[in-house]
Amino acid sequence: AWTMASFIARSIEDIRSRVGDDEVILGLSGGVDSSVAAALLHRAIGKQLTCIFVDNGLLRKNEATSVQKLFGENFQMNLRTVDAAERFLSQLVDIEEPEQKRKIIGRVFVDVFADAARDMRRARFLAQGTTYPDVIESASINGNPSAMIKSHHNVGGLPPDLKFLLLEPLAQLFKDEVREVGRQLGLPQSVVDRQPFPGPGLGVRHLGPVTKKTLDILREADAVMVEEIKAAGLYYHKLWQAFAIFIPMRTVGVMGDLRTYEYIIALRAVESTDGMTADWADLPHDLLQRISSRIINEVRGVNRVVYDVTSKPPGTIEWE
Numbered sequence: 001a002w003t004m005a006s007f008i009a010r011s012i013e014d015i016r017s018r019v020g021d022d023e024v025i026l027g028l029s030g031g032v033d034s035s036v037a038a039a040l041l042h043r044a045i046g047k048q049l050t051c052i053f054v055d056n057g058l059l060r061k062n063e064a065t066s067v068q069k070l071f072g073e074n075f076q077m078n079l080r081t082v083d084a085a086e087r088f089l090s091q092l093v094d095i096e097e098p099e100q101k102r103k104i105i106g107r108v109f110v111d112v113f114a115d116a117a118r119d120m121r122r123a124r125f126l127a128q129g130t131t132y133p134d135v136i137e138s139a140s141i142n143g144n145p146s147a148m149i150k151s152h153h154n155v156g157g158l159p160p161d162l163k164f165l166l167l168e169p170l171a172q173l174f175k176d177e178v179r180e181v182g183r184q185l186g187l188p189q190s191v192v193d194r195q196p197f198p199g200p201g202l203g204v205r206h207l208g209p210v211t212k213k214t215l216d217i218l219r220e221a222d223a224v225m226v227e228e229i230k231a232a233g234l235y236y237h238k239l240w241q242a243f244a245i246f247i248p249m250r251t252v253g254v255m256g257d258l259r260t261y262e263y264i265i266a267l268r269a270v271e272s273t274d275g276m277t278a279d280w281a282d283l284p285h286d287l288l289q290r291i292s293s294r295i296i297n298e299v300r301g302v303n304r305v306v307y308d309v310t311s312k313p314p315g316t317i318e319w320e
């Protein structure tokens with residue numbers, strides 16, 4: 001904790017002397033890294049920082065609101081929320097293949113972010129929450145294509161007319177250190193200890209082509225899953241990830257005297273230390289029971305819930 005306090009003090013000095021009177025933009029996703037980078041920069045340069053949050057229509061329930069509340073209202077940061085849901089979803093119509101989805105989402109993100117950045121011509125710096133493992137990983141991906149089984153995307157590759165100086169204040173820190181810096185800067189546990197969430201968001205947790213309507217079903221089911229996992233005290237320290245997946249096929253069920261024909265939700269919960277390998281979590285049966293009945297009772301359009309008992313390998317954590 002002491003070393004992190006001195007890290008923060010030193011970083012603030014560094015950032016101030018590098019940035020001077022200039023302005024900085026940062027793509028805020030709400031994940032641990034960009035959130036901690038935002039908090040650190042804000043501590044250093046206050047209103048000279050503008051965060052850009054892109055709502056791609058593939059976010060979880062209440063995600064945009066909680067970013068707005070925490071960073072906009074609580075921290076009083078300059079925060080620009082770009083509602084780009086329509087732009088993303090219109091590019092994803094009929095797209096089924098996972099890598100194609102990932103590429104499109106990555107490309108539209110760069111386009112949307114670039115447009116937002118162009119509106120901020122005065123900014124000289126682009127800040128990113130790059131951490132030490134990211135630096136190492138991108139070096140190994142560049143040297144070894146097989147290191148990357150799925151195309152991961154984070155910011156990068158802006159068009160050539162946009163030239164920024166890069167600011168990466170977390171580039172020497174490991175994840176645990178990033179979390180500690182976040183805690184010391186006053187970020188809540190719901191941010192610093194949050195589970196990983198893929199850049200392409202719900203887009204890769206919804207099999208087949210995404211639609212607004214079926215994404216809403218997934219969002220509601222996922223919110224129930226996460227709420228119950230949190231209530232059971234398993235979210236923060238026991239599970240690496242816990243989430244729902246949408247399966248775009250319907251099965252027959254019965255509710256009261258009526259036959260139903262509705263979609264399937266799969267539940268995934270894994271234990272892992274680094275995401276490279278993972279074990280499916282042996283969740284208590286009464287918890288699974290509660291999640292299943294809540295989803296079926298509360299989420300219109302779902303009449304069957306299944307649990308994924310595949311470890312990694314051979315499965316991956318995400319389904320796409």
Ligand code: XMP
Pocket residue numbers: 150151152153154196197198199200241275276312315316317318319
């Ligand atoms: P898989 O599904 O490959 O996922 O077992 C391993 C870990 O990586 C996360 N993940 C991503 N993270 N951008 C990210 O920043 C991405 O595109 C992405 N895809 C997967 C996944 O949630 C798991 O923790």
